[in-house]
Amino acid sequence: MNRRPILIIGDIHGYFTVLDAFIKRFEPQLVLQCGDFGIWPGRNVERLASGFKTE
Known part of the structure; x- marks a missing residue:
């Protein structure tokens, strides 16, 4: 049986490259992301939006 882990992560303080590295590894x-991603209203919103791909 191929079991894949569940990744539970706290506030990443805007370090999306670290989150990406954990997901790839x-x-x-x-x-499950249990923080605010390091995004606050009016600040860095485009960083969060650019991390999601739409098809």
Whole structure:
């Protein structure tokens, strides 16, 4: 049976490259992000939006 981990992460303080590295390293089946991503209203919103791909 191929079991993939669940990644539970706290506030990443805007370090999306670190989050990306964890996802690539562990290839989790699910990511639970329990913080605010380091995004506040009016600041860095485009950084968050650019991290999501739409098809």
